[in-house]
Amino acid sequence: MNHTVLQVLLLAVVVLPLLGALGALLPAPPGLKGRDPEQAVLRHGVLVTGAVLALSIALAVGFDRAQPSRMQGTTDVSWIPALHIRLHLGVDGVSLPLIVLTALLTFLCALHAYYKMPEGPTAKAFVALILLLEGGTLASFAVLDLILFFLAFEMVLIPMYFLIGRWGGDGRERAAFRFILYTLLGSVVMLLGLLLVGFKAGTFDMVTLATDKGSGLSHSTQIIAALAIGLGLAVKAPMWPLHSWLPDAHTAAPTTGSVLLAGVLLKMGTYGFVRIVLPITPYGAHTFAPYLAAFAVVGILYGSLACLALARQGAEGDLKRLIAYSSVGHMGFVLLGIATLTPTGVNGALFANVAHGLITGLLFFLVGAVKERYGTTDLDRLSGATGAALYGAAPRLGGLLAFGAVASLGLPGLAGFWGEMLSMFGAFRPAAGLDRGAYLTYMTLAAFGTLLTAGYLLVVVRRVCMGERDAEARVLTDVHGYEFAAWTPLVALTVLAGLWPAALLGLTNPAVRTLLGGS
Template sequence: MLFFLAFETVLVPMYFLIARWGGENRRAAALKFVLYTVLGSVVMLLGLLLVGLKAGTFDMVALATDNGRGLTTSVQVIAVLAIGLGLAVKTPMWPLHSWLPDAHTAAPTVGSVLLAGVLLKMGTYGFVRIALPVTPDGMRTFAPYLAAFAVAGIIYGSLACLSLVKPGNKGDLKRLIAYSSVGHMGFVLLGIATMTPTGVNGALFANIAHGLITGLLFFLVGAVKDRYGTADLDTLAGATGAALYGRAPRLGALVAFAAVASLGLPGLAGFWGEMLALFGAFDPAAGLSRPAFLTCMAVGAFGTLLTAAYLLLVVRRVCMGGPRPAGESALADVQRYEFAAWTPLAALTVLAGLWPAVLLGLTDPAVQQLLAGGKP
């Protein structure tokens, strides 16, 4: 119950961040955000109540230790369906994602960073901390469907981004990164669906990597919007182009760095979570259909190619371009306060990419115990 209350409490400040300090269509976006998440949470609450009443306790540690032995399979299936719907909205899983692009586009920069770095992680954390250890039989029933929705989200998010980055489509950079989050969170859900230590560790790693990288991307897009007055790709790339490499080289370098980190370049944080999720799908837990997960692995791997395609197009359109026309005022490069905010995110992205054991050493013991039915 404490988890549920905390899960709901975060909606209050985020609603006001979007509705009060957001951009165009902020009130509609804030209302859509709250309605989606609250309706999902109502269903999730029913599932939590079912588990607590049937098991005789709401203690998360006791329920995880019991590992579903006090719950019948039918109760677990119903509970996972209800709890999973609420968590899937928050994640967000395709096709319950439509609140996210609107919320990100309307939110101020800090709101987008909090959404990407914190709120989306609450859904996937709930899958790992509640659904996997408390209702393992129910999760095993729905795991192939969760994996299918996950890879559908990966492909859908990538295709949406490719459409937005195409010249003439008036694609908004913040909206593009929001759709990229749908794809990246698909890898997290795929790792969870494998129900293996490898996949779940990959999901947790991808969770943290996504928060670092996408948070940095939203900061950078906010900086570009402050300087150019718009995040519209066609406007930025029109005439001589945004040409950040020539006009604000440090900002351009950071945009390129965040983009290649997001596409999963080896040596940066984005690589390990996606790779481990795909490895988990290659050899899923006992009782799960290996051909189905191999298919999901192949589709997910194809999604990484699409991700690389749209992010490299973003770099080309935003960072490259012609020289600054005569008479045009110089563009401000990265300021000191921006360096102070962005450097930790960039440094942690490199650290986690070069030394993944920093995170995996923390998550693996807990994951092993959760999957085996022990106190995490």
């Protein structure tokens, strides 16, 4: 596909959700009104997100897979000449999978909301916020200017704040406040680092800066910039101990909010490490890599132990909160892979990013379905003879929950396996100059974390899916048609990525090697 067509497709992918958000706030034309005043705007959300997904798939089909390390479909025009800020967009093998993942999850959320709108204010505001969040996320993965990246990075915070605060469950005000407080403070620090890089190097263009490999920045500038930018990204990642906003946000958010938060927003932080910190401040990245790896491993163990504590009998653990803590552990593997500074580790991190989006997105959909049927996600109330016993009460839902659990624990043949394995392989032989003994320790501890992960997920399956149903227990509706439509793509892609990892690694590997200086 020629450059102009790719350029138009990428622009449309970024701009269409923003136009759709504006359109959602306008009165619906008479011929498009549905069964009630909210039906038309919900249909509008499905149509716009479906169009964005179709455009992103067309972008992926037209992408030149023979040159995934080259920026394709680029747009580069001057925006603020005095500050050397440009409207620069493009896509390569690192960003393309995340763009498609974002478009897919947002469409599935819009489809789910069409049939099961969360309780709260008007559907107009809900759909507009979903589309605004999608536009900001897609822009974060497509822009190639540091200031534009910051603006897109910030654009998603306000929609998610309102989705949690207005459509969330118990404790939503506190959860939304913690979310916005942590992420805004991190963003302020990140902005200082981005400005330092741009003014010292004389440009904010990410491609130019990555090509220079930090040659225009002194070692001290790189260290300060890597620390500032890394802290801002680590909050969103989420890296232990900057993760404490996440469990509350997930627990309080509506199902669609949890899916997008886990499946899309967390990826923006780790993407920033790969796109900005590693290639633009290589000396700073090398300096802080051992510390990043240490925090990542602590996050893996901490997340797994927290989940084990929530899963035990009598702990009154919340299933949704448990899945949130599991994200801290899974994203720890992503950060460990990045901290190895090797192509193997970084490729593993990018693979784990996509796998986590698919699997955890599916799990939050499933947990939302369990809550809809039982009115609770409390594990103590869901377990036992009079509890969920999903295999007997709703066998398809129980089977899907078990599938999501085994995929999340990294069963070979499913998507969760490859990313974590490659991250640990990268730790086995880290980049030159890094202490291999320390990284072998990190690898061993991370491997132990996989055992803990298997432990708590199998406990969850046993407690929620197994057991005898009480004879007087009410009959439950198994998987609805709209739920099947929303979940099937995630199941299929989880299996496909597990059986054919080369489809994704073939895109990321050349681009990663270019970003790391051809190593």
